[in-house]
Amino acid sequence: MKKWLLYLLIALALYFFPWLFPSSYYVHMAQGFLYTYIVVAGLNLLVGLSGQLSLGHAGFYAIGAYVTGLCTVAGVPFLLSLLLGVLICAGAGGLVAMLSLRAKGPYLAMVTIAFGLLVEIVANRWVEVTGGPAGLYLPEAKLFGLGLGTVSYYWFIAVIALVVTVLIDNLFTSRYGRTFRAMGNSEVAAATAGVHVRNWKVLAFAISACTAGLGGALFAFQNAYFNSDTFTFDKSILFLVGVIVGGAGTRLGPLVGTIVIFLLPQWVQSLYNYHLLIFGGILLLSLIALPEGIVGGIQRIFKQRNQYSGTPSLPAPDSDGPSQMGSRDGADLNVQAAVMEFDGFRAVDAIDLQIKGSEVRGLIGPNGSGKSTTVNMLSGVYVPTKGKLSWKGVDVTSFPPHRMAAAGITRTFQNLQLFHELTVLENVMLGFHLHYRKGFAANILHTPGFLREESHFRAEAMRLLQFVGLAEKAGEQAAALSYGQQRLVEIARALATKPDLLILDEPAAGASLYEVDNIVRVIRKVKDSGIAILLVEHHMEIVMNVCDTITVLDFGKKIAEGDPAFIKNHPQVIEAYLGGEEVTKLVVG
Numbered sequence: 001m002k003k004w005l006l007y008l009l010i011a012l013a014l015y016f017f018p019w020l021f022p023s024s025y026y027v028h029m030a031q032g033f034l035y036t037y038i039v040v041a042g043l044n045l046l047v048g049l050s051g052q053l054s055l056g057h058a059g060f061y062a063i064g065a066y067v068t069g070l071c072t073v074a075g076v077p078f079l080l081s082l083l084l085g086v087l088i089c090a091g092a093g094g095l096v097a098m099l100s101l102r103a104k105g106p107y108l109a110m111v112t113i114a115f116g117l118l119v120e121i122v123a124n125r126w127v128e129v130t131g132g133p134a135g136l137y138l139p140e141a142k143l144f145g146l147g148l149g150t151v152s153y154y155w156f157i158a159v160i161a162l163v164v165t166v167l168i169d170n171l172f173t174s175r176y177g178r179t180f181r182a183m184g185n186s187e188v189a190a191a192t193a194g195v196h197v198r199n200w201k202v203l204a205f206a207i208s209a210c211t212a213g214l215g216g217a218l219f220a221f222q223n224a225y226f227n228s229d230t231f232t233f234d235k236s237i238l239f240l241v242g243v244i245v246g247g248a249g250t251r252l253g254p255l256v257g258t259i260v261i262f263l264l265p266q267w268v269q270s271l272y273n274y275h276l277l278i279f280g281g282i283l284l285l286s287l288i289a290l291p292e293g294i295v296g297g298i299q300r301i302f303k304q305r306n307q308y309s310g311t312p313s314l315p316a317p318d319s320d321g322p323s324q325m326g327s328r329d330g331a332d333l334n335v336q337a338a339v340m341e342f343d344g345f346r347a348v349d350a351i352d353l354q355i356k357g358s359e360v361r362g363l364i365g366p367n368g369s370g371k372s373t374t375v376n377m378l379s380g381v382y383v384p385t386k387g388k389l390s391w392k393g394v395d396v397t398s399f400p401p402h403r404m405a406a407a408g409i410t411r412t413f414q415n416l417q418l419f420h421e422l423t424v425l426e427n428v429m430l431g432f433h434l435h436y437r438k439g440f441a442a443n444i445l446h447t448p449g450f451l452r453e454e455s456h457f458r459a460e461a462m463r464l465l466q467f468v469g470l471a472e473k474a475g476e477q478a479a480a481l482s483y484g485q486q487r488l489v490e491i492a493r494a495l496a497t498k499p500d501l502l503i504l505d506e507p508a509a510g511a512s513l514y515e516v517d518n519i520v521r522v523i524r525k526v527k528d529s530g531i532a533i534l535l536v537e538h539h540m541e542i543v544m545n546v547c548d549t550i551t552v553l554d555f556g557k558k559i560a561e562g563d564p565a566f567i568k569n570h571p572q573v574i575e576a577y578l579g580g581e582e583v584t585k586l587v588v589g
């Protein structure tokens with residue numbers, strides 16, 4: 001069914017609801033359902049897409065209610081008050097995100113709990129302003145001078161809920177949703193594709209806080225009265241249960257989750273004293289039986305069934321190759337005496353490295369010799385303890401990964417870092433992050449400009465998939481591919497950033513013999529297109545066959561550098577490898 005038709009049907013159902021259920025009790029219930037849904041839908045974006053946890057959303061709900069309520073009490077028109085409430089919530093959300101940026105998992109949850117409790121205490125104790133437990137009486141909500149009675153206030157909430165649904169759904173299916181999801185899957189991979197992870201986390205928090213504030217404001221005017229007892233920790237848990245039980249990260253999850261958290265208490269009202277026990281039980285049951293939530297679980301079953309019907313074929317582009325991806329001026333990397341220490345231990349010890357033009361440089365060495373640490377320094381994951389990295393004459397020593405990507409250096413990962421919830425095509429499209437021009441408004445409104453840009457980058461991503469020989473896998477979930485294919489997707493995603501230097505960290509690890517051939521073929525094609533490659537690889541035959549120059553590390557120090565023939569016969573290199581299983585390959589290779 002066409003999306004607009006679905007929305008039209010929903011709009012009609014919402015419009016006729018008061019006629020179908022002509023009782024103020026049901027209309028009141030519908031109001032409550034809709035504003036709760038708005039909060040859960042926003043929280044789903046934060047938890048389900050961006051992978052951040054909030055146990056303090058009741059705090060934003062409260063801020064929305066108090067700011068909007070107090071503004072109208074002070075004589076500000078209702079709509080303007082609502083806008084102010086939402087904007088202040090967005091600011092508060094951004095602030096909480098910034099304060100909790102370094103925290104992850106349980107620590108982030110603790111920051112949000114602290115925020116929720118702080119708001120609850122202020123609401124309770126600052127009685128002169130909030131009314132505390134005695135509550136706050138509000139004037140009737142008015143639109144353009146007209147008072148909103150029960151039914152018209154319901155319609156008002158319904159319109160807002162529909163608009164929020166459309167906008168959030170647009171966000172889900174835009175570059176923004178993709179970026180949030182990618183960040184939730186692997187922050188480091190998103191960063192090396194050019195995503196400024198900190199800013200995107202703040203944005204996700206701000207949007208989610210906005211919707212929570214909107215829900216709170218709409219709640220406040222439902223009875224023109226509310227008190228501080230509403231904004232408890234339980235409330236935050238309830239919203240989160242809605243997201244998880246419905247299916248975090250799914251588009252229909254918030255609707256199903258809200259049905260569970262909103263309607264269930266109505267049905268078991270006589271058991272109010274046990275409501276936390278009931279919700280705890282539902283959450284536990286859901287996590288055990290349906291870890292992806294109700295919608296996620298159903299989707300998984302359908303996906304498994306549909307597997308046999310094959311992947312939908314995507315239009316093949318007319319030509320291929322990253323040479324079409326923009327002009328390049330070649331690599332120019334100069335590493336001077338770079339040192340990386342961990343608690344005094346030198347993993348990399350004063351290495352110098354120069355990479356210019358479009359050469360393929362091998363970086364080899366026995367296990368623990370410092371190759372991955374070097375790659376992490378060059379891609380901005382680690383800041384060297386000492387020394388200097390310069391790129392095209394610019395000092396990039398302390399550049400974070402997204403700035404390295406913007407400068408033209410990106411990488412793949414030894415331990416694959418694909419965005420497993422995205423399709424193969426979406427993974428590659430994410431690589432174009434730095435090249436998208438349409439902003440938030442265009443993405444959330446799905447403007448014609450946004451649609452043009454999406455189809456342009458979809459075609460570009462298809463070109464790259466064709467380039468690595470995976471065009472027919474475009475519609476598949478990245479996690480469903482073989483190891484070797486996933487490595488090729490990582491290469492395609494890295495190429496999408498339009499790098500001048502591509503760092504490949506063990507691209508053949510885990511790949512089959514056939515896949516290794518493919519990977520070597522792709523490496524050669526990348527080189528031919530003018531991109532320099534730094535290749536870290538244990539398969540010596542690959543290194544000896546494709547590299548122009550090889551740098552050898554041992555115990556964090558550079559012990560040799562030269563062409564493959566020179567390296568093969570270098571006594572120090574042979575000694576470093578002696579006893580290791582690679583030595584035979586090195587000599588034979």
Ligand SMILES: Nc1ncnc2c1ncn2[C@@H]1O[C@H](COP(=O)(O)OP(=O)(O)OP(=O)(O)O)[C@@H](O)[C@H]1O
Pocket residue numbers: 342345346347365366367368369370371372373374
């Ligand atoms: N984050 C870290 N903290 C402490 N020590 C580390 C860290 N990362 C690496 N090391 C140490 O630094 C040394 C070099 O490690 P690195 O992973 O760079 O080697 P490598 O050459 O990539 O090894 P491999 O071929 O096994 O991947 C090792 O002794 C390792 O234990």
